[in-house]
Amino acid sequence: MLERAKKIFILLFLILFNFNISPAQEIIKNPRKALNKKAGRIIQLERVWQIGDQEGKFYFRFPYALKMASTGEFIIADSEQLLKFSPDGRFLKNLYKKGQGPGEIEDFFLYHLFRDKLYIYVPLTRKFIQLDLEGNVITHFKLEGGPYSDFCGVNDRWLIFMNKIYPPLEARKEKLHDLPCSIELISHDGSKEREAFVFTQKTFLAPMAMASWDPWYSLLSQDGRRLYVCHSREYLIEVLDIETGKIIYRFNRDFSRVKHTEQVWEKDFRRKYNFPKIRYEPDIRGLFLNGHFIWVKTAVSDEKKGDMFDVFDENGRFVDNFYLGLKGSLLAVQEGFLYLLEKDEAENLFIAKYKIID
Numbered sequence: 001m002l003e004r005a006k007k008i009f010i011l012l013f014l015i016l017f018n019f020n021i022s023p024a025q026e027i028i029k030n031p032r033k034a035l036n037k038k039a040g041r042i043i044q045l046e047r048v049w050q051i052g053d054q055e056g057k058f059y060f061r062f063p064y065a066l067k068m069a070s071t072g073e074f075i076i077a078d079s080e081q082l083l084k085f086s087p088d089g090r091f092l093k094n095l096y097k098k099g100q101g102p103g104e105i106e107d108f109f110l111y112h113l114f115r116d117k118l119y120i121y122v123p124l125t126r127k128f129i130q131l132d133l134e135g136n137v138i139t140h141f142k143l144e145g146g147p148y149s150d151f152c153g154v155n156d157r158w159l160i161f162m163n164k165i166y167p168p169l170e171a172r173k174e175k176l177h178d179l180p181c182s183i184e185l186i187s188h189d190g191s192k193e194r195e196a197f198v199f200t201q202k203t204f205l206a207p208m209a210m211a212s213w214d215p216w217y218s219l220l221s222q223d224g225r226r227l228y229v230c231h232s233r234e235y236l237i238e239v240l241d242i243e244t245g246k247i248i249y250r251f252n253r254d255f256s257r258v259k260h261t262e263q264v265w266e267k268d269f270r271r272k273y274n275f276p277k278i279r280y281e282p283d284i285r286g287l288f289l290n291g292h293f294i295w296v297k298t299a300v301s302d303e304k305k306g307d308m309f310d311v312f313d314e315n316g317r318f319v320d321n322f323y324l325g326l327k328g329s330l331l332a333v334q335e336g337f338l339y340l341l342e343k344d345e346a347e348n349l350f351i352a353k354y355k356i357i358d
Contacts, residue, residue: 027236030253030318034310042305042325044357045338049089051351057091058083060349066331066339067113069133074339075113076331076351082111082118084133089353095135103129103137114154121161123147128159128190141190148184150216155224155242158185162218164201172205174274176213179203181231183240196245199238201231206273213276219287219294221314228287228294235283237296239316251316255283258299290333293319297330328352 033039053059061079068074072087075095082096082105095118097104107124117138120129126146130138148161165180183196204211219228226248227240235255239248257280269275285307286297292314300308305323307330313319324330328340331351338354 026249028249028251028316030251030312030316032254032256034318034321036320038358039321040323041358042323045325045354046357048337048353048355050342050353051085051089051091052348054091058094060351063331063341063349063351065111066351067111068332068334069113069116071116071133073133074332075111075118077109077111080105082109082120089351093135095131097135100125102140103131103135105129110151112151112154119151119154119159121148121151121159123149130188139189143186143190145184145186145193149181150218152183152218152227153220153224155220157187158242159188160185160196160220160227160242162199162216164203167205169207172207172210174206175204176202176276177205181216183227185242196242197240197247199229199231202233204273204275209269209273211269211275215282215284217284217287219289222289222292226314230284230287233280233282237284237287237294237312237316249316251312251318253310253318255298256300257281257283286330288330288333291335295330295333326354 058081063076063078065077066074074085076083080096080098081094083091084093084095086092100106105120105122107122109120109122111118111120116133118131120131124147126143127140128143129140132138146163149164150162152160152162154160161184163182163184165182167177178200181199181201184193185196186193201216202214204213214231214233217230221228225242227242229238229240230236235252236250238250241248260278260281262278266275266278270277281299283299284296285299288295294312296310296312298308298310302323306326307324309322309324310318311320326340328342330338331341332339336356338356340352340354342350342352
């Protein structure tokens with residue numbers, strides 16, 4: 001009996017040992033300081049141009065998702081707008097068509113630009129539209145699955161979505177729930193679908209209320225093979241191989257957390273629904289792709305220095321760290337240039353392009 005128990009113990013030890021050292025479970029733990037000796041600086045920027053509202057053409061309301069074409073032209077999504085601009089910031093066209101017909105959009109939409117084609121998803125109706133850069137309809141169809149919580153990107157084989165699965169109302173027990181977040185792969189014509197991987201995300205649910213807890217940020221690599229995902233309040237990014245459906249590695253860095261300042265609504269919400277007290281801000285507030293490098297917007301923000309960004313190479317090494325030096329919100333990074341959303345004292349919104357000097 002003792003010998004049998006010993007064998008069972010050894011077997012369990014080997015299983016656990018192999019589990020902990022498998023590549024899928026590897027965590028690359030980066031130190032507090034980046035490799036670049038100039039880490040912690042304010043990067044030097046030079047403004048190239050700034051775009052504001054143009055009466056009779058467009059108005060910025062809630063601009064998001066700036067995407068670059070190979071021509072240098074770029075697209076900005078906004079409320080009932082899909083605005084196309086020239087490389088020098090001239091307004092060219094509004095590709096948005098409101099309606100329920102082919103190529104028309106009924107409601108809030110998500111989109112990606114891949115090989116100079118626009119892939120548009122409308123969650124409310126599950127409509128999927130493909131346009132060229134002139135706004136001509138290439139294809140449109142209704143997805144069978146969904147509605148999906150996020151449209152993560154496009155590669156040569158797949159449209160990549162995230163589907164968050166909520167429990168029924170009777171199972172929502174005034175607590176943090178671990179919700180499955182399934183990465184779904186759909187062929188470009190909508191005919192094939194398969195599940196690649198399931199992440200989990202903590203979300204507060206009650207029978208008559210809900211509130212976010214863990215963030216969700218995803219970023220598709222330049223070659224479309226890897227999906228970088230942040231789904232935790234603590235500093236951690238996981239890298240999913242799209243085709244194999246396996247986590248290749250995880251990476252983080254030694255990070256000083258930012259204390260959360262409780263808002264008035266939180267106190268009321270906490271009393272009413274037993275909402276957990278938030279002690280720290282989510283460590284990560286955004287992911288951006290700059291060629292083969294991942295820019296991580298952190299929770300650290302300084303009144304004079306601006307938002308703090310960390311830079312990792314595609315293998316998860318912490319190579320640089322800097323402050324943006326501006327008060328705007330970063331929309332995109334592209335070949336030595338930044339695109340920011342800014343506002344003036346009158347709350348007017350602008351899109352600005354900056355050249356990175358340092």
